[in-house]
Amino acid sequence: MAPVTLGALVRKLNGSKDSSVESVYIQLAGIREGRTAAGKPFIDLEAADSTARVKFKIWSDSQAFTYLQQSREGDVAELSGRFLVNDYGLNVNQPELEALTDAQSDALLAGTPERQERLALDWKLFQETFGSLQDARLRTVALLALESYEKKWKRAAAARSYHHARRGGLLEHTAQMLRCAIALAPLYEEVTPDLLYCGVLFHDIGKLWENDYAETGFTSQPVRKGELIGHITIGVEVANRLWHEASQKDPAAFAPDGKPSPDLVRDHLLHLIVSHHGELEFGSPVMPKTPEGWLLHHIDNIDAKIEMLRGAYLESEEVAPGLVQAKRPMMGLIARPLSGG
Structure with missing residues (x-):
């Protein structure tokens, strides 16, 4: 399975109820452990590549959780799983992480x-x-x-x-x-x-x-x-x-x-x-x-x-025909352009 970029994943799945099995080369830009009110462990992972930065919640019953416990911020890895967009943005189910080879790391850092x-x-x-x-x-x-x-x-x-x-x-x-x-x-x-x-x-x-x-x-x-x-x-x-x-x-x-x-x-x-x-x-x-x-x-x-505006068109869900939620510092709803972007 050829890897995609975070930006491509957002564009592909935004506004869709479908999910897609994909893999993406990322840098582990942020790793923060936490627990829910009920005591369930999780890790907030901030993933980054040359196209976007995305936050994922990685639960303790996944291989990726164990991998992250042994990782450091700044490490690079391949994240794979079933990706989807919900009310919280881009998410991944059954996430797995694997270290990149030197060649894969070079490709990530060079950008598309x-x-x-x-x-x-x-x-x-x-x-x-x-x-x-x-x-x-x-x-x-x-x-x-x-x-x-x-x-x-x-x-x-x-x-x-x-x-x-x-x-x-x-x-x-x-x-x-x-x-x-x-x-x-x-x-x-x-x-x-x-x-x-x-x-x-x-x-x-x-x-x-x-x-x-x-x-x-x-x-x-x-x-x-x-x-x-x-x-x-x-x-x-x-x-x-x-x-x-x-x-x-x-x-x-x-x-x-x-x-x-x-x-x-x-x-x-x-x-x-x-x-x-x-x-x-x-x-x-x-x-x-x-x-x-x-x-x-x-x-x-x-x-x-x-x-x-471009970021909101790419990342925000449509809340009414032709209208999407603005991203800070803009407020309220914004209209999609006539160009269809």
Whole structure:
């Protein structure tokens, strides 16, 4: 039986009363033992792969329960059984777990061929867009951000939940935002495209630390820097450091008499980082005060919200014809799109 992905299982069984015998390669992202009120033991297993994270309740009368008692978080395994979707989401009956071979483990960590291709296209978009910026200062600092942190870009998540909360999710989110920015920038003469594009790149760069993933896995552990400082402040720190490195690399481009001056351009870039949440109550220390600031905020919000809708369409059951339950932070019922997604 060829393994499937968690995401494929959710799509296959969501909205169906049927069950299916399947196997899936997973990382054991979370293992928590507990007991019911009646004293029956169980383990809450959080399983992860490149497409999704799913929580399963593994009961003590299964082979998988015994296997998990001898396992550690971060281990990889093949989970097989009869999968179904009920009121609690994706579940598995008669679950069994078996250790992966090295080859199987490598296949799990690489992700599906489709996902590998998508991330490669996103990275190519980064390289082509930022390598062709007209402003030499913004071009140099952007390319440094790619060269210095390539591995982090390809594994960090955009969030811990809500949207793009998966390995490589930050790259996906940022690349899609960049496509939106490229489409919108020419429509407004007040907008400096190079600045907007760099704002997209740098707005969440602090999440390379706040939401970084292990080099070999699908789990993101909180780190001191992310918890104590937060991604906006980290982003300002990183942007300032890279700006200094870029000025040392190409002093002529950063000459003080440049038009506009390097300090002015840097201040505008930093403003995009600190204002991109759009509201003080949402964590931005200042509101957007430039055309690029407002565009960036709304582009960010659009892509995040569409991803939240996409997640609900995939994972929530239909509660009435054409209506599904929204997933947090959205509330209530949402309608399926005319496209049939």
